[in-house]
Amino acid sequence: MARLLITGAGGPAGGSLGRQLQGTPHAVVGVDMEPLSLDAEARFDRTYVVPAATSPDFLPRLRDLVRREAIAVVIPTVQEELPILAGVADLVGARVVISPSEAVWRAQDKLITAWALEQSGVPTPRTCALVSSSEGGDHAVPSPPMAFPFIVKPRTSRGGRGVTVVDSAAEWTREVLERPGQVVQEFADGAEYAVQVYVPSGGDDVTSVVLEKTTLKQGRVGNAEAVRRVSPEEDADVAAVATDAVLALGLRGPLDVDVRRDGRGAPVVLEVNARFGANSAYAPELLARLLEEWNMTGADPGST
Structure with a gap:
C-alpha cells in the first residue's frame, strides 16, 4: 500500500x-x-x-x-x-x-507549445501572439492576423477558461483592447477530442485513449460537458497526432491533449496539459500504468 x-x-x-x-x-x-x-x-x-x-x-x-x-x-x-x-x-x-521541467514549461504556455509543435512537424493550427502597438499613448488595433472565425485565448490557463471565438472585426477590436498578450489561433471547426496519454519514463510503449467531446460548455468551445470513448480504429489518426505531440515536447507520465479536426478533416493539436485530465476515468489505463510503473500495483482503478 x-x-x-x-x-x-x-x-x-x-x-x-x-x-x-x-x-x-x-x-x-x-x-x-x-x-x-x-x-x-x-x-x-x-x-x-x-x-x-x-x-x-x-x-x-x-x-x-x-x-x-x-x-x-x-x-x-x-x-x-x-x-x-x-x-x-x-x-x-x-x-x-510530473514531466521534466523544460517540457512542463513548454506545455504550460500555449504560444510556446504551438511553436514547438510546428518546429517538430506536428500539425497544429496557425498560432500567434495578440499584440497591440501604441503610439502617443493610444492603442493601435492591428489588422486581424487571419481569416474569421479564429480563437483568442490566454497563453496560460486552466481548461477552457477565457477561450473566445472571434467572428467579426468588431469582436476583434474588443479583444485587442481588452485582452492584450493573448494567443490568436485558427479555429478548427471539426470534432474535438480529449486524448488521454501515458508516456512511461523511457518514452516507449505509449498508451493513447481517444475521447470525443460530444458536448462543449460554450457550444463551439470550452470544457467538455460530455465525452464518449472511441475505438482505436475509429480515430487512430487522432491518437497518433496526440502521441507525436507529447513526444515532441518531451513529456512523460499522464497527459491530456486537446485535438480538433480542421476543415479538411485532418487532426490538429490545440494544446497539451502536462497532467491527468478531467476525463481520465474514461481511460483507466492511465492510472493503472502509473501504479504499475511506480510499483504501486493493487486493485484496478475504477472506470466510469
Missing part, C-alpha cells in the same frame, strides 16, 4: 482520481485551495486546505503535509502548480508525478 497526495482534490481532475482510487489498497490524501464539499471529501481518506500555487506558503505547506502524512507520491492536477513543482520535484519530500 502507498500513501498518495492529490492536489486540486475539489476540481474535476483531482476528484476523478479520488474516485478511481477508491477500492484500491492505497491511502489517498486530497488537498485544495478551498474546503471540499462532503461529496468530494468522501473520495479521500483525509483532506487539507493549502494555499494557492502562487503563494510563497504553498511549497512549505505541501512539504509539511508530505512529512506529516508520510506521503510517498504526489500527483498534481492544478495547472498553475505544474511549473513550480517540476522545478523543485526533488525537494518536495516525495516522488512527484
Whole structure:
C-alpha cells in the first residue's frame, strides 16, 4: 500500500482520481485551495486546505503535509502548480508525478507549445501572439492576423477558461483592447477530442485513449460537458497526432491533449496539459500504468 497526495482534490481532475482510487489498497490524501464539499471529501481518506500555487506558503505547506502524512507520491492536477513543482520535484519530500521541467514549461504556455509543435512537424493550427502597438499613448488595433472565425485565448490557463471565438472585426477590436498578450489561433471547426496519454519514463510503449467531446460548455468551445470513448480504429489518426505531440515536447507520465479536426478533416493539436485530465476515468489505463510503473500495483482503478 502507498500513501498518495492529490492536489486540486475539489476540481474535476483531482476528484476523478479520488474516485478511481477508491477500492484500491492505497491511502489517498486530497488537498485544495478551498474546503471540499462532503461529496468530494468522501473520495479521500483525509483532506487539507493549502494555499494557492502562487503563494510563497504553498511549497512549505505541501512539504509539511508530505512529512506529516508520510506521503510517498504526489500527483498534481492544478495547472498553475505544474511549473513550480517540476522545478523543485526533488525537494518536495516525495516522488512527484510530473514531466521534466523544460517540457512542463513548454506545455504550460500555449504560444510556446504551438511553436514547438510546428518546429517538430506536428500539425497544429496557425498560432500567434495578440499584440497591440501604441503610439502617443493610444492603442493601435492591428489588422486581424487571419481569416474569421479564429480563437483568442490566454497563453496560460486552466481548461477552457477565457477561450473566445472571434467572428467579426468588431469582436476583434474588443479583444485587442481588452485582452492584450493573448494567443490568436485558427479555429478548427471539426470534432474535438480529449486524448488521454501515458508516456512511461523511457518514452516507449505509449498508451493513447481517444475521447470525443460530444458536448462543449460554450457550444463551439470550452470544457467538455460530455465525452464518449472511441475505438482505436475509429480515430487512430487522432491518437497518433496526440502521441507525436507529447513526444515532441518531451513529456512523460499522464497527459491530456486537446485535438480538433480542421476543415479538411485532418487532426490538429490545440494544446497539451502536462497532467491527468478531467476525463481520465474514461481511460483507466492511465492510472493503472502509473501504479504499475511506480510499483504501486493493487486493485484496478475504477472506470466510469
